[in-house]
Amino acid sequence: MSVSTAGYLARRAAQKERVQILYRRALRDTLNWAVHRHLFYQDASNLREKFDANKHVEDLDAIDRMIAEGEAQYNKWRHPDPYIVPWAPGGSKFTRNPTPPSGIEIAYDYGREDND
Amino acid sequence: MALRAVVLRHFRIPVQSLALAGGKSQPWSFSSSIRLMSSHDDHLSKEQVIERVLDVIKSFPKVDPSRVTPDVHFQKDLGLDSLDNVEIIMAIEEEFKLEIPDKEAVKIDSCNLAIEYVYNHPMAA
Numbered sequence: 101m102s103v104s105t106a107g108y109l110a111r112r113a114a115q116k117e118r119v120q121i122l123y124r125r126a127l128r129d130t131l132n133w134a135v136h137r138h139l140f141y142q143d144a145s146n147l148r149e150k151f152d153a154n155k156h157v158e159d160l161d162a163i164d165r166m167i168a169e170g171e172a173q174y175n176k177w178r179h180p181d182p183y184i185v186p187w188a189p190g191g192s193k194f195t196r197n198p199t200p201p202s203g204i205e206i207a208y209d210y211g212r213e214d215n216d
Numbered sequence: 217m218a219l220r221a222v223v224l225r226h227f228r229i230p231v232q233s234l235a236l237a238g239g240k241s242q243p244w245s246f247s248s249s250i251r252l253m254s255s256h257d258d259h260l261s262k263e264q265v266i267e268r269v270l271d272v273i274k275s276f277p278k279v280d281p282s283r284v285t286p287d288v289h290f291q292k293d294l295g296l297d298s299l300d301n302v303e304i305i306m307a308i309e310e311e312f313k314l315e316i317p318d319k320e321a322v323k324i325d326s327c328n329l330a331i332e333y334v335y336n337h338p339m340a341a
Binding site: 116117119120121123124125127128148151152184185186187188 | 298299301302303305306313314315318319321322339
């Protein structure tokens with residue numbers, strides 16, 4: 101009995117994490133698709149309603165099926181050119197103007213320090 | 217010139233006047249570890265991180281601002297659910313111009329963890 105309970109809890113925890121990640125990606129994608137911030141708010145609350153509608157589903161297999169459906173829908177509508185934070189790989193500032201390694205400094209008047 | 221370099225290297229402006237002049241974000245600094253005019257921002261202090269993280273959480277609509285403290289747990293103490301947790305982490309990411317990988321973002325479930333993560337992130341701004 102306890103083994104099956106543990107298995108049940110582990111499966112629920114895995115599903116919870118999957119839903120969280122799906123919601124996170126979907127929310128970010130909603131922001132990518134929204135042209136303005138005020139449009140995003142409505143879209144985000146619609147998305148949240150879609151998730152909340154199935155909040156009380158208890159059947160594990162049904163939950164798995166719904167998550168798979170949601171992920172398929174997310175993949176279908178994924179934005180082709182998502183926003184990437186500038187410093188991240190693919191961002192507009194990636195590897196540009198990096199800070200020099202520690203120990204490197206500018207030598208003013210190089211070679212003439214002792215002559216003045 | 218040598219004298220000037222030495223003077224410049226030891227010249228410090230007291231923190232008080234810096235805070236007055238620069239306010240929250242310091243656009244310039246005499247600290248030798250930071251390049252002037254470089255695109256890399258001055259790193260945040262712990263107090264700044266705490267203040268801004270708390271501001272973000274307090275302005276979340278479902279949260280009662282008076283109950284927010286630096287060591288509050290989102291779901292146990294504030295009565296939020298796991299999806300609200302995701303939304304808060306997204307808001308913190310936007311506040312600090314971060315991009316947290318999905319697997320790590322899901323694990324941040326309390327104010328303490330969020331503050332630690334942001335403070336230790338090299339690109340937090």
